[in-house]
Amino acid sequence: MSELTSPTGLGLRDEGPREEWFNDEQTGERLVRMGDLVFPPRKVWIKTFGCQMNYHDSERILSHLKDLNFSHTEEVDDADLVLFNTCAVRDLANNKFYSHLGNLKHQKAKNKGLVVGVGGCVAQTEGKDLVKKFDHLDFAFGPDTIDSINDMVFRTYAGESKFSVNTWDRSSNFSIETKITHGNPQAFVNIIKGCNKYCTYCIVPYTRGKERSRRAHEVYDDIRKLVEYSGIQEVMLLGQNVNSFGKENGESLAELLMLLEKIDGLELVRYTTSHPYDISDELIAVHGEAKKLSRHLHLPVQSGSATVLQRMNREYTPEHYLGLLEKMRAANPNMVISTDIIAGFVNETDEEHKDTLKLLDAAQFDFIYSYAYSERSKTRASRWQDNLSDDIRGERLREIQAYQLQIQEKIRAKMVGNTYRVLVDGNRVFKGEKKWKGRTNCNRIIHFLPETTEQNLQWHWVDVEVTQTTALSCQGKMITNIGRRIPKDLSVPYKLW
Numbered sequence: 477m478s479e480l481t482s483p484t485g486l487g488l489r490d491e492g493p494r495e496e497w498f499n500d501e502q503t504g505e506r507l508v509r510m511g512d513l514v515f516p517p518r519k520v521w522i523k524t525f526g527c528q529m530n531y532h533d534s535e536r537i538l539s540h541l542k543d544l545n546f547s548h549t550e551e552v553d554d555a556d557l558v559l560f561n562t563c564a565v566r567d568l569a570n571n572k573f574y575s576h577l578g579n580l581k582h583q584k585a586k587n588k589g590l591v592v593g594v595g596g597c598v599a600q601t602e603g604k605d606l607v608k609k610f611d612h613l614d615f616a617f618g619p620d621t622i623d624s625i626n627d628m629v630f631r632t633y634a635g636e637s638k639f640s641v642n643t644w645d646r647s648s649n650f651s652i653e654t655k656i657t658h659g660n661p662q663a664f665v666n667i668i669k670g671c672n673k674y675c676t677y678c679i680v681p682y683t684r685g686k687e688r689s690r691r692a693h694e695v696y697d698d699i700r701k702l703v704e705y706s707g708i709q710e711v712m713l714l715g716q717n718v719n720s721f722g723k724e725n726g727e728s729l730a731e732l733l734m735l736l737e738k739i740d741g742l743e744l745v746r747y748t749t750s751h752p753y754d755i756s757d758e759l760i761a762v763h764g765e766a767k768k769l770s771r772h773l774h775l776p777v778q779s780g781s782a783t784v785l786q787r788m789n790r791e792y793t794p795e796h797y798l799g800l801l802e803k804m805r806a807a808n809p810n811m812v813i814s815t816d817i818i819a820g821f822v823n824e825t826d827e828e829h830k831d832t833l834k835l836l837d838a839a840q841f842d843f844i845y846s847y848a849y850s851e852r853s854k855t856r857a858s859r860w861q862d863n864l865s866d867d868i869r870g871e872r873l874r875e876i877q878a879y880q881l882q883i884q885e886k887i888r889a890k891m892v893g894n895t896y897r898v899l900v901d902g903n904r905v906f907k908g909e910k911k912w913k914g915r916t917n918c919n920r921i922i923h924f925l926p927e928t929t930e931q932n933l934q935w936h937w938v939d940v941e942v943t944q945t946t947a948l949s950c951q952g953k954m955i956t957n958i959g960r961r962i963p964k965d966l967s968v969p970y971k972l973w
């Protein structure tokens with residue numbers, strides 16, 4: 477493969493032909509020339525599986541493809557190019573991907589010009605085999621090559637078929653510019669890629685490589701421009717382990733968060749995903765100081781058993797984890813914490829399982845994402861003899877979920893009567909009534925009725941009083957419609973964000 481270059485901070489791509497826009501002299505149609513090929517307007521359909529990082533990558537892919545005259549379609553039957561962005565972390569996502577890919581065979585039989593590509597974590601480890609196995613698959617590409625998507629699509633249209641690209645970006649700096657295609661005020665911003673942790677159940681370090689951070693000043697400039705030119709008001713800083721941000725450059729997530737405080741017009745900063753081992757005292761202190769930082773922290777614990785955590789290679793104990801929550805809540809008493817739990821890890825005993833229930837009691841999580849352990853090939857845990865049956869795993873998962881729901885119900889009940897500010901992001905009809913919904917600063921979703929049925933509240937900031945809750949939902953009534961921007965006098969600190 478030729479050398480990868482990134483002169484503009486737009487990510488790494490092959491040296492070679494670049495896209496050039498021109499108008500057809502006869503029809504006036506906007507066309508793109510790349511090398512000796514002309515690209516007329518075409519449509520791309522993309523299916524994304526897995527985590528927020530994958531959704532962010534898909535948006536980036538679509539944004540690059542715009543430069544090659546592709547527009548996004550929601551209808552797979554209308555597409556000239558079909559892409560899958562895959563996830564290797566969960567079985568369910570994996571199975572769904574294979575079934576979708578299989579079904580496409582018929583579409584390609586009807587439309588020979590259809591181009592099909594597979595990206596993401598499955599493509600990183602199995603791309604070559606996938607291309608061999610599925611006749612109708614044209615190319616596969618790993619997550620570190622997404623900025624070269626136009627080069628790969630070009631190669632396919634130039635007649636090259638059946639190739640797989642899973643090279644790593646080995647440059648010492650990780651430099652990109654966030655690309656967004658939507659018109660809403662929220663943006664994902666990737667600040668670090670890869671992971672150095674090697675949890676024994678996880679495939680990510682093998683599919684996304686070693687940790688590499690962007691420089692803090694680059695992230696700051698990137699977000700400042702998003703706020704200034706694209707109307708962004710809320711950002712989610714993304715990475716497999718954002719708490720490691722900047723280590724190799726002598727920088728830190730805590731410093732970056734304080735830097736982002738200076739951006740006028742930026743209202744809310746969230747970050748995910750965190751590893752408890754890398755939460756520093758400095759970062760905890762920032763949660764008490766920073767005005768734009770969300771009061772919600774997602775901090776995956778995975779298990780409440782010290783011995784299971786050891787087998788998972790998580791590098792902390794339940795006591796250390798609970799100590800972090802205590803410090804976090806001391807720094808900011810309004811902190812809301814959520815977590816991930818894996819039920820039935822390899823050879824988990826009944827006692828180890830009960831330790832997880834005890835931890836749920838002690839931690840008082842606002843919500844949890846819980847999964848039954850499923851083996852991922854190429855991980856260390858997949859090589860171990862495992863005595864646990866799927867039935868036991870399922871039982872334990874259900875017990876964890878039921879236990880957590882009781883805790884959650886009590887926590888949510890305390891919200892009744894309080895007012896929260898939400899950014900409205902959609903609506904749904906409940907029993908014939910249209911209700912709008914928004915997410916609080918602390919990441920709870922509230923559904924509420926508008927003042928009038930005609931009111932369009934999409935992307936408005938709204939203060940909502942919570943009137944009713946269950947373990948899984950919050951209902952409220954609108955108190956104030958602030959509008960699409962928060963005036964300075966109504967800005968932070970707001971009493972009940």
Ligand code: SF4
Pocket residue numbers: 671672673674675678679680681716717751
């Ligand atoms: S911290 Fe562990 S679970 Fe998270 S991505 Fe890294 S290896 Fe996977």
